[in-house]
Amino acid sequence: MNELLACTIPPGASRTATPPLKKDPGSHLGASFMKKLALLTFCLASPSGSFAMSGAELIQSNDQFAAGYVLGVTEYRIGVLFKEDTARAHIHQCVVESKVNSETLLTVTKEYLNRHPEHLSLPAFGVVMNALAEMCPQ
Numbered sequence: 001m002n003e004l005l006a007c008t009i010p011p012g013a014s015r016t017a018t019p020p021l022k023k024d025p026g027s028h029l030g031a032s033f034m035k036k037l038a039l040l041t042f043c044l045a046s047p048s049g050s051f052a053m054s055g056a057e058l059i060q061s062n063d064q065f066a067a068g069y070v071l072g073v074t075e076y077r078i079g080v081l082f083k084e085d086t087a088r089a090h091i092h093q094c095v096v097e098s099k100v101n102s103e104t105l106l107t108v109t110k111e112y113l114n115r116h117p118e119h120l121s122l123p124a125f126g127v128v129m130n131a132l133a134e135m136c137p138q
Contacts (some may be wrong), residue, residue, distance in 0.1 A: 015109035055113050055127035056120040063106065070109050071130040087138065094136030108135050 055092075058066050078092035100108075112131035113120060119127055 001036060052123040052125065054121050055124050056111075058124035058127065059110050059113055063103075066109075067102040067106040069124065070105045070128050073125055074105055077129060077132055086134070090138055091132055091136045095132070105131075110130075 053061075053069075058069060060130065061069075074095060078088060078095055109128055109131040112134055113127060116130075
């Protein structure tokens with residue numbers, strides 16, 4: 001069982017990887033298909049609700065992690081989610097004008113959970129979204 005296997009490369013053979021395959025012009029996939037495939041991949045790779053971090057877990061986690069998480073959700077809310085939504089534009093303006101940083105956003109989220117302890121078991125993403133809506137009322 002303790003045999004040493006040796007790999008010899010014949011003279012004139014290359015040690016480099018095999019060359020890439022040439023693209024078959026008939027194998028073009030439409031942009032629509034690729035978008036659907038990307039969406040499917042995203043949905044399958046996303047954690048299910050049962051594995052989502054709760055509001056309680058967020059505020060019990062390391063403050064640097066929690067502040068980064070809250071900032072990420074905030075950036076998603078004001079930059080990506082519901083571009084045509086008037087609330088998005090309002091929250092964006094509110095956050096930018098108030099010049100809050102990630103620590104302040106975390107404080108806002110913690111205060112929101114102090115006022116709404118019934119939301120501790122909800123997914124942290126939703127808790128942050130609710131805290132933003134409360135921070136920037138219309």
